[in-house]
Amino acid sequence: MLTRKGKIIVFGLLILTGVVLLAYGVFFHSENILPQQNEDSAMLVQSEPALIKEVSVGGIKRDESGRLKRTYDKTPPKACPT
Amino acid sequence: MVEKTKLSVLASKLLPWRMGVQSVFLLAWLDPLGLRLHNMCSPVFHCYACPLSTFACPIGVLAQFSALHIFPFVAIGLLIAVGVLFGSLICGWACPFGFLQDLVAKVPTPKFDLPKWAGNLRYVVLIVAVLAVPYFWGEEHWLFICRVCPAGALEAAVPNMTGQAIAGEKIAWPNALKLTILGVFLIAIFFMKRPWCRMLCPLGAIFSLFNRVSAFFVRFNADECTDCERCHKLCEYDIEPEKSPNDSRCVRCLECTNCGPSALTFGSIFEHSKIVTPPTKD
Numbered sequence: 001m002l003t004r005k006g007k008i009i010v011f012g013l014l015i016l017t018g019v020v021l022l023a024y025g026v027f028f029h030s031e032n033i034l035p036q037q038n039e040d041s042a043m044l045v046q047s048e049p050a051l052i053k054e055v056s057v058g059g060i061k062r063d064e065s066g067r068l069k070r071t072y073d074k075t076p077p078k079a080c081p082t
Numbered sequence: 083m084v085e086k087t088k089l090s091v092l093a094s095k096l097l098p099w100r101m102g103v104q105s106v107f108l109l110a111w112l113d114p115l116g117l118r119l120h121n122m123c124s125p126v127f128h129c130y131a132c133p134l135s136t137f138a139c140p141i142g143v144l145a146q147f148s149a150l151h152i153f154p155f156v157a158i159g160l161l162i163a164v165g166v167l168f169g170s171l172i173c174g175w176a177c178p179f180g181f182l183q184d185l186v187a188k189v190p191t192p193k194f195d196l197p198k199w200a201g202n203l204r205y206v207v208l209i210v211a212v213l214a215v216p217y218f219w220g221e222e223h224w225l226f227i228c229r230v231c232p233a234g235a236l237e238a239a240v241p242n243m244t245g246q247a248i249a250g251e252k253i254a255w256p257n258a259l260k261l262t263i264l265g266v267f268l269i270a271i272f273f274m275k276r277p278w279c280r281m282l283c284p285l286g287a288i289f290s291l292f293n294r295v296s297a298f299f300v301r302f303n304a305d306e307c308t309d310c311e312r313c314h315k316l317c318e319y320d321i322e323p324e325k326s327p328n329d330s331r332c333v334r335c336l337e338c339t340n341c342g343p344s345a346l347t348f349g350s351i352f353e354h355s356k357i358v359t360p361p362t363k364d
Contacts, residue, residue: 007351010295018163025155048156049121055146056120056130056138062150080131082228
């Protein structure tokens with residue numbers, strides 16, 4: 001069983017890990033997304049918060065080649081397809 | 083005698099008002115200001131397809147990101163940070179889906195116990211339906227968590243179908259399995275306490291992993307315990323709190339802290355409980 005000091009150390013390490021991951025995701029992490037129609041056009045760079053919003057309405061899928069692709073052209077779907 | 087800390091006093095004052103606290107949190111999750119902040123996850127089980135949802139569901143985000151083969155830094159970071167602070171206190175005090183089950187449990191119907199091993203099914207759901215199936219088969223698979231989730235069926239499919247029916251639009255029915263699970267869930271909540279949370283909730287599975295190391299926890303003071311086993315009767319989840327006060331099956335409703343001799347108290351790693359000598363009569 002962990003002592004109080006041990007608990008504080010484990011807590012410190014885990015909260016630091018959580019905050020670092022959260023901050024990295026919010027401020028630095030992004031992915032390149034192919035537009036739905038024109039595969040030759042420039043990739044869209046989307047931050048992770050924008051990706052979260054997209055997946056909540058089923059706005060991004062992986063195509064057969066494994067690339068991330070938008071499922072819509074202009075207006076995003078109203079709600080998640082599931 | 084163990085001195086009561088400020089936190090344990092606060093917890094004992096709040097305990098009779100737990101449903102009030104759950105209601106306040108419910109209001110926050112139901113997007114009263116119409117903000118639709120779906121680019122950030124909440125730490126609770128509330129479907130983002132619900133017309134009234136402030137934040138994105140962390141389990142839905144984990145599953146969708148797994149299907150896209152993207153590491154979900156935000157969702158995992160948030161769940162670790164919240165989990166290590168509160169553990170499953172979130173389940174007992176903040177989760178709207180848990181609150182719904184608590185409300186229905188007030189209906190005086192016979193309640194059945196669940197076997198202890200049933201709690202492990204949550205980890206199976208987490209690994210299979212949230213992580214593995216989406217990663218290997220994508221979101222089209224019938225076992226993808228959002229395709230079987232009763233919260234999604236109740237909070238999103240039902241209101242959206244109602245809206246479509248009122249507007250005279252074509253109704254988009256969810257799949258038969260999802261409706262069946264919703265039906266079974268709606269019956270089960272009348273005869274078991276929190277069946278979803280205790281058996282299948284993948285978010286509860288994640289938070290329960292932090293129960294033994296979280297900053298806020300249930301403290302057992304062995305010196306105060308009189309072996310009266312009142313805590314066994316107070317616990318609605320078939321846990322023996324004096325043996326395992328931070329059990330992975332616990333939703334931290336904190337009812338066990340109502341035991342007479344104060345053997346179980348709500349504490350945190352930041353405060354030290356002191357042993358005080360009771361005053362003598364002379």
